[in-house]
Amino acid sequence: MKSLRIDNVSGVVTGRLGEPVLTVGSVRCVDGKIAAFDDDTDADVIVDANGATLCPGLIDSHVHVTFGDWTPRQQTVGWIESYMHGGTTLMMSASEIHVPGRPTDRAGLKGLAIAAQRSWENVRPGGVKVLGGSVIISPALTEEDFAELGAENVRLAKVGFGAFESQSEAAPLVRAAQKAGFVVMNHTGGASVPGSAAVSIDDVLALECDIIGHANGGTTSLPDEDLERMFDAPGALQLVQAGNLRSSLRVIDLAKDRDDLDRILIATDTPTGTGVMPLGMIKTIVEFSSLADLSAADTIALATSNPGRVLHREEGVIDLGRPADMVLLQPPAGGVATDPLSAIERGDVPGICGVIIDGQVQGLRSRNTPAPARLATVH
Template sequence: MKVAIVNLGRILNGEWREPVTAGDSILTEDGKILKVGTLSSAEVETAQIVIDADGATAIPGLIDSQVHNTFGDYTPRQKTVGFLESYVHGGITTAISASEVHVPGRPKDPAGVKALAVAALRCFEHYRPGGMKVFAGSIIIEPGLVEQDFADIAAQGVWLAKAGFGAVKSPYEYAEMVGWARKHGMITTVHTGGASIPGSSGIWADHLIAMKPHVSFHVNGGPVAMPDEDFPKLVYESDIALQVCTAGNLRTTLMLGDMVRSADVFDRFLIASDTPTGSGIMPLGLMYTITHLASLTDMPVEWAIAAATGNNARTYGINSGFLKPGKDADIVLLDACVGGTKTDPLDALRNGDIAAVAAVVTDGVPRFVGKSRNTPAGNRKVRVARCDIPQDFSGVAH
């Protein structure tokens, strides 16, 4: 299936250094982006679906790199059904597991944590709630795991490993197991800050530097932040990616946003939500963190969007997060909300307002066009201008 998006007012491509792509159109085919920029009338005619953006802004689908999924679109932590599908209406097109730690009665023995990771991976391989792609199956690192265990699950496709919830006596005990996970090609992530659930322990900068993971999860606190003096250590004495989360400490989020720009290491700055947790369900979580950074600091809003798209994609090695040919066709159209003081979505975000999500495309398939159920309506009339297949993508039911 080919989809053409025309009459765009602006295209943000997911890069923070050169965030804007000239042009007003995007063409996708069979789940991939074919062309970004300017389309000829002949190219538009080849599309089965044409979306008229009416001047809206295109961004890559947001990537929430810390979601505590379980099985299916349900979270027992908040007793909520359909939360992932609801996140799509907040512009989030990809979720990455922060481990299936909230599965009721989750196993903690080596065989059990391996089985849990493999089962979660398999369950979401072809299951797309609301069109969202979920990278599930992050092994929870527990005492008793040996190097062969990581080799075994890596051979079965598991590529995520999480430290921080295991029954270790000291966080330093994770270091060897994190090293084994890295050796077998896994992206390693570590809980950072105070304990978030009973039985876990606080993890600070010295622990992280000893472990050498790829990503420091909720470095701003999940929900309790580490001491301020630890942040420069991670910025200047490591190459660990530094992920801030909506469910964390806002003050340290803003502080770290300034620090990574001053140190010229913005590639390592990632945005996620860390939900569902005690903080709840947050379909607009990434949008709120983008607005906080853009309105309460002098961070360019284009950079904040890149931290929730391209920076996440590069860190995790996935094919979304950018509006470029060959990338997954995950696209979000933003507008300023009706009734707001701003008419441009980026100006609205700089003003501290959320933007209206006017359309979401994942895998090259429009999931809704015209109105999100989780944001106010936009000012522009984003619509399906032509559809040659028997399906209505208007989203009017929402």
């Protein structure tokens, strides 16, 4: 058994909405799972958190991976490992739409999804878990294709880039994918890449996807009057850093009024034309908490347990038996706040002093966040 113990923790954010910060001084992990709290049993690796607050690793449910740690849109290598330094420990492909020469025929669409799914099973840049292989729903596909892809462990699909006259025409294929166990996400708002189409509120309501992708626009948002109508669709509402911040804040206000915050997901929708954004997840948490009057702990839940639940994953919650994917937060050095959650609530990005994935230390002081007030050390 491989074991890890994190000592001198000042508190634990569970990742669940509405739960208080736990008064926990240490977390013990065994074989990549959280095994105990406040247990001083010896371990193979001991991390001195030096008063850091521990929270779940962040889950980005909208990234545009291709193959390996490279993005052709921005010609950048190493971007996924860099996102780990921003606290992201798990990410989900929003379709491999940016693969150069991407195929659009039936065999090619399926082949691309299977190849990507297989590839990401075998590589973890910076330790980050990548859920790859998201088939692009197209008129070329049939109900039988989703059963075939499901048998090959492809479980993700995206609507918004297929050659439909109206994207709502994809609804029967969305049902077929969901029947086969897929998590289906739709594009929302204006067209984002050449050859794609806008997705209106009527399309969103007809599609009934599991995730309303970039509900705040990617990057062009829906009219204000349509934002409330999105809540009539059954899926989670994903708000992204690469979208419209004004629309995001309106959606959050609506979710609070309707007691629907459990439907809100934070994601980045990067790398795209907006660029590579290693701090995209934590920056969005800071913006939403400070501008929408949400507690830091609840805002973190929008980026951890909420997407974890929608993706049917065990990650995203700090609890016994859960995967040991964790981030250690400190207030930024030289800042006003004396703790990282207060820093988030006042609009400051906290300092990351440790990232742990499956019980293994992947990084200490982040090369991207502000310097943490205190550093963690490993023994």
